[in-house]
Amino acid sequence: MQLLEKNEKYEQYYLAALPVVTTYIFELKKQWKKFVIFTIMAISFVILLSHLPYALIPDNPLPDTQADYFQSGLNFIILLTIFGACFFFSGIICSEYSEKTGFITFPIINKYKLVVGKYLGALTLMIGVIAAFYIALGVLGIYWYGGPINYRYYYSFGIALLYLIAVSSFVTFFSSFMKSVNMTIVTTIMLLLIANMIIDSLVILLYPEFEPIYSLNHNSQLISYILVEDFPTKLEDRYEDLEFRNFHRRIWLTPTIEGAITIFLLYTVICLIVAAIIFKRRQL
């Protein structure tokens, strides 16, 4: 009797998870080509920016330490994450409406399960792209400096993943109410690259002492700055003040570790909750 109940319960879980799992696998297959393109791009950029300049130009000195080498190599990761997230996640919700696909063909299925499956599938692929970038840079780090890899490099990878999840949630939020995939891609790229930067600059200009803790751009600096051996613990070590004639400007070098993680998590939770609410109310 107990075994029967256990089996029934197992079957219930299985049935509940089935649309998520099948959608997840389908998403992996669906976005496979995109994954290959982005992975090739990621590895190519690592070679182009972190290997060829040192291999081909003899006078170009290598950074002093492996950590410094990684730090300079990781500058491209922000751009890669933003573009990747926009391309992988922009269609998660809006394409189902604009292209009349899954929700239309079997609408009685819990739509959230389809979205969760799609989100996890796209996230897995993007994690793969980011991982390929880190592996390529790591291999080159060993090639130039010898092993082992600086342990802080793994922290950086962890922070990069949190940043990826926050950015992908931000894009998913836009996908929940935008009409088309292309519009979502353009809007989110504009917001994440240009608008964010403009807002940060304005805030810094108006309130020079204020740290833009709300900003994904500002917090993303932690991905490379965490590699600094003496990571600043005091506030005054986290910025540099620039004075030019009467003009004063503060440049923030890094957020705090706790602060950045909290902001990434907040972005993720808020964007996904709002996306879920909009999605629930969205009608065809």
Next chain:
Amino acid sequence: METDKLNRIAEEKSSIGPIEKVGTGLKTVMRLENLTKKFGSFIAVNNINIEVYEGETIGLVGPNGAGKTTTIKMIAKLLRPTSGKILVLNKAGKLQALNGNDKDLVRFGFLIDQPFFYDMTAYQILRYFARSQNYQKEKINSRIDELLKLFKLFKWKHEKVNTFSKGMRQKMGIIQSILVDPQIIILDEPQTGLDPKARIEIRATIRELQKLGKTIFVASHMLHEISEVCDKIALINNGKIVAFDTIENLEKNLKEKELHCQLLYPIPHKDLESTIDRINQKLEHYANHNIEVPTPEHNHSVKYNPEEQNFTIYYDGKRESRGEILEILMSEFKSNNKIISFSQPKTSKLEQIYLEMILEDQPRDGGG
């Protein structure tokens, strides 16, 4: 224990039934109760009531913008009704409101609008749809092959659906709607984009599904396309059901017994009234008194259309009457006019009902 009790109460609250059509043993599988959908002040669906019994094929017919697709989208939960209820049979054999625990409902198959699908092969897409809906894993491949062969898409099994023609995609839409062997199949304009041969195949498929005891709900603006395969027709216009009955019953109510008589020249205006009165008197004997002639100002069986210079005659439908009516008309017009055609309307009887029932309502903008 307490949870079980609460669950039972919740289930009882959301379930109604089992419901049987009195004396027939027919089980209701779907019921639309006072279903209404408003978009702002615009009423797209107005208080619709339809009961669908197991194994029936219902045709929801109406012009573009009548409210067909909106009704179907509400059944598919793609739109929320403004008011009213949709009750669907659940696995326990009861009617359940379509708003909560949908996993307990019997299986549905949908074809809504024209699906574009994903940029994948026909096989990959169908396999995904089947697995997501928990279709038996070991039967999926044979089921996909069977349906692709039936709809003559087997050659393209491993081709990307994005390269398919409109008609092929529509066939894919129909395949996915019946893929998991659903009990209720809902098809919205299944003939869209299909050539005549494919339309015949769709009708044949619907007949096959009928034989399997499936309940089918087909929406279309092409009445003649679906009237052949439907047990009942629901005529919808301006969001309202203007008639819902079997085709035979609908035809009975129709001004079906009709003749058209075309003249060579128009009747001069000064003679018009007297001529029509005279013809009316002469044809009084053949008039069909069971019907309501759509000429409210003259309760007569003859209607003259001066622009097209033709008569519409509503008669008793007897074969011998037709000849006698022709003789009367020929004698009436032999001196100063000529009859150039005398015939029954070319349109089918059902189409006449359809046209007459929606005639008084103005067509609206909107999507189905």
